[in-house]
Amino acid sequence: MNVEHFRSSQYHQSTWSGGKTTELFLFPLEANYQRRVFDYRISSATIEEQYSMFTVLPGYNRLLMPLEGSVTLTNSEQTVRLETFDVGEFNGELSTTSVGKCVDFNLIYKKSMQGEMKRVQTHNSLYSVEKDCYLYCVEQCTVKIKHATYFLKQSDSLALTGITERTAIELLPKDDVVKLIYVSCN
Numbered sequence: 001m002n003v004e005h006f007r008s009s010q011y012h013q014s015t016w017s018g019g020k021t022t023e024l025f026l027f028p029l030e031a032n033y034q035r036r037v038f039d040y041r042i043s044s045a046t047i048e049e050q051y052s053m054f055t056v057l058p059g060y061n062r063l064l065m066p067l068e069g070s071v072t073l074t075n076s077e078q079t080v081r082l083e084t085f086d087v088g089e090f091n092g093e094l095s096t097t098s099v100g101k102c103v104d105f106n107l108i109y110k111k112s113m114q115g116e117m118k119r120v121q122t123h124n125s126l127y128s129v130e131k132d133c134y135l136y137c138v139e140q141c142t143v144k145i146k147h148a149t150y151f152l153k154q155s156d157s158l159a160l161t162g163i164t165e166r167t168a169i170e171l172l173p174k175d176d177v178v179k180l181i182y183v184s185c186n
Helices: none
Strands: 002-006 012-016 019-027 038-048 051-053 060-069 071-074 081-082 088-091 097-099 102-110 116-119 127-128 131-139 141-145 148-152 156-163 167-172 176-186
Touching: 002 127, 002 148, 012 097, 019 131, 038 131, 060 081, 060 116, 081 088, 102 116, 102 176, 127 131, 127 176, 141 156, 141 176
Parallel strands: none
Antiparallel strands: 002 156, 012 019, 019 038, 038 102, 051 097, 060 088, 060 102, 071 081, 071 097, 116 176, 127 167, 131 156, 131 176, 141 148, 141 167
């Protein structure tokens, strides 16, 4: 198993119609988001306008989770209000609008793949993973994986690849605060 530690200074930031977006992880390594040649993309964005339009992405599904604030997403299939740490899924092909200002966390993935996103709280300090995943730090914490310890600051992340067996992850400190966002895509 390989663990790669990313710090916020390594991320690429750009502007979109509703605010700023920070690309955290793009797969595979030779992928290109602008040309829409990628399997999946993990990002965080600010929605700074009360009303905005999401980029239409044919061939992709999206998972979105507000990290701060709330947002209502509307397209021809659904209207859903998402509060902090709720996860909403929508078809990237559809014209989707948002109402509300927030900081969000996104997974965009090919329709041929399965995506998963959830919050991880540390009151249950042991957490296990069975497949390659990405852990994004919402609040400073310590993560122990096998015999290695990672001190994560807010916005740092870990990419865990080459997982072939159930792997235990210990999170510290132990409290009821959401510390990490777990993302998996395969």
